[in-house]
Amino acid sequence: MTIEAGSVRPAWRRLFGVPLTISVAFTVLMVATAVWGDLPIRDPDGFLGPSYIRLPLIVLLMIAADVVPRVLARRRELGGAGAATSHVLRTRWSGPRLAVAVAGLITFYLAYMSYRNLKSFLPFLQEHLTDPMLEDSDKWLAGGNYPGDVLHNLLGTGFSADLLSGVYMLFMVFVPVSLAAALVWSNNLQRGAWYATALSFNWILGTVSYYALPSMGPVYYDAAPFADLPETAVSGLQDSLYENRIEVLADPFATDNVHGIAAFASLHTSIVFTAALVAHLTRLPKVAQWIMWIYVVLTTLATVYFGWHYVLDVVAGLALGAVSVWLAAKAVGAGQAEKEATPDVEPELASAVR
DSSP, X not given: OOOOTTTSOOHHXXXXXXXXXXXXXXXXXXXXXXXXXXXXXXXXXXGGOOHHHHHHHHHHHXXXXXXXXXXXXXXXXXXXXHHHHHHHHHHHSOHHHHHHHHHHHHHHHHHHHHHHHHHHHHHHHOOOOOHHHHHHHHHHHTXXXXXXXXHHHHHOSSHHHHHHHHHHHHHHHHHHHHHHIIIIIOSOHHHHHHHHHHHHXXXXXXXXXXXXXXXXXXXXXXXXXXXXXXXXXXXXXXXHHHHHHHHHHHOTTSOSOOOOXXXXXXXXXXXXXXXXHHHXXXXXXXXXXXXXXXXXXXXXXXXXXXXXXXXXXXXXHXXXXXHXXXXXXXXXXXXXXXXXXXXXXXXXXXXXXX
């Protein structure tokens, strides 16, 4: 490396110093809320093992997914798999790049874990619901009808239900895969940090919106308009979330589940819109941009079609996603002049940060 100790900030600190500080503060708020409200803190994805095991494992798996194809592509050129592996790790995964990926993953995970717990605390801290007001706004916007019913009549309840269910459930895979692509597979560290930070800000701002307008969503407030829908993966998920709600409300200490129902704003919409907006602003290939914008449209339809969200939830989700992208750009310095973006990285990383 060409950096003198203490002369400049390392890459991870410049890119994730502010976002990580915000995520840590958000986690402290979550812990303080748990203590104040006498509520348990849960690892929302604990079935995969404790976080101190899962986080390093995720990093290693993401790096392996990045390294293996490169080794296979260059093993003959570099004289075998061993030499190719050594070369790829040395040139691709030096200390600064690994530190950036780890810092990004920790930033994301702290924000996500805190968001899931604060969402689970919501019914204990905010007893009133704004569903009546949001439902009235839905009917006004849809000319006296339920927007879900309008979509059922327009799109049907056969193939469309299966298609939109698949689109909605894809979100579960899309978030970790897109995060990995940004932090590990991207050659541009600053843009990867921008996306990872924007995702983290979505969780934080989404939590604020949940507490500002507590609501359960159309399908839980009034299930009648959705009774004509067939059984899908989405309906199974909705039933599971409601069962978790009953368990948590009965005794939050007697279950490892978390409460996961909240409508305003739609974070499905905000996260997917964030991804599409970053893809557009960073000028990914046109095909990728079009795919992402189509995904936004289908996700938006799915959230209303299945009764997860009111129309205002979707509008708020779009706004929340846009604000998250803007705040993340400020936090990581996206858009600064190249000479301001690269002074603290070693030579082989300089082009990746630009």
